[in-house]
Amino acid sequence: MSDYAHPETLVDTGWVAEHLNDSKVRLIEADEDVLLYEVGHIPGAVKLDWHVDVQDPVSRDFVDQQDFEKLMSRWGISNDTTIVLYGDKNNWYAAYSFWLFRVYGHQNLKIMNGGRAKWEAEKRPYTKEVPHYAPTTYHAQPANEDIRAFRDQVAAGLKDANRRLIDVRSPQEFTGEMLHMVNYPQEGAQRGGHIPGAKNIPWSTAANSDGTFKSAEDLREIYGGKDITPDKDVITYCRIGERSAHTWFVLTQLLGYPNVRNYDGSWTEWGSLVRAPIERP
Structure with a gap:
């Protein structure tokens, strides 16, 4: 460690x-x-x-x-x-x-x-x-809401070249194939897909099979390989913010990224917003 x-x-x-x-x-x-x-x-x-x-x-x-x-x-x-x-x-x-x-x-x-x-x-x-x-x-x-992102901030930064959105959900949630998670009725949304420009890096890629966090070297390779680098303004999201908080912890505490926020409104909010832009394959 x-x-x-x-x-x-x-x-x-x-x-x-x-x-x-x-x-x-x-x-x-x-x-x-x-x-x-x-x-x-x-x-x-x-x-x-x-x-x-x-x-x-x-x-x-x-x-x-x-x-x-x-x-x-x-x-x-x-x-x-x-x-x-x-x-x-x-x-x-x-x-x-x-x-x-x-x-x-x-x-x-x-x-x-x-x-x-x-x-x-x-x-x-x-x-x-x-x-x-x-x-x-x-x-x-x-x-201190500097480490928390809200929907208006997410929307305002969709065309920001220095912004990186990380969707930490499963690939099936990211594509919209899985709209509702089984046994999570409180996390439903009206539409499936992901926020435009988001990169799908499931939270689980940062964890070993025993539940511990992967090494710093492995983590840098995972996120750096997706152009998630310390110089970027990063926002993580999932459905309600708990899985994305796991990735927030990895980036800020384990890798030392200085500008990372957790969008706890996440897909439960974004996927039900009127006129909110959504991408699907």
Whole structure:
């Protein structure tokens, strides 16, 4: 991991095992399957439910700064706490959480490389015990939306020669062959295809078979080979932003790209916009 631009943002399962009782470290499990936590989780980890904890109940947006502060305080997290995120699906939602926590300015963030799958493969301990921590007073920064892209910004840059859009979905989603993902009714769109000019680099190309991230050399070859280079203005997207956050993490934290934003509105929004341009083969 030393070859990554920011190796401090990754820890392995052994590091996590050694810090289970470290009061300065807080483990957060963020899963696509929100029931997994109850089946068993790493001792001391708290549960982040994406359907409840960080979504505004009315608008399609994240919780505001005040509610984010309440969430962190409830988990006993201080501004100097080291947060380690992990989850299922190759850390989709762990990367999504990392990105959102950076929006609100938390700096001591890490992802457990390999997520739940690697912890389980190594037969490390799980528990069903839910931890309780004394509440803290947490102070978030105002939302930094420099790492977040919105539909108007995406539309305005479609003819920008320095802009690179990365569609991290599967080839079948990219072409429009698969309009709705099975078991993901909340991620539907009215039309299939992709945003004009987008390059299809599925998020999974950045992951090894055990769920860990590929080497910096392999990652540079994957993205550089598609003309995704550090000098470009890059925007990633998928259906709702969680898979594209995985690619955002790869580009910004592992390769050190300076100008990468995650379009969390993604295809669920773009594919239903009136008059939004769409490409199909």
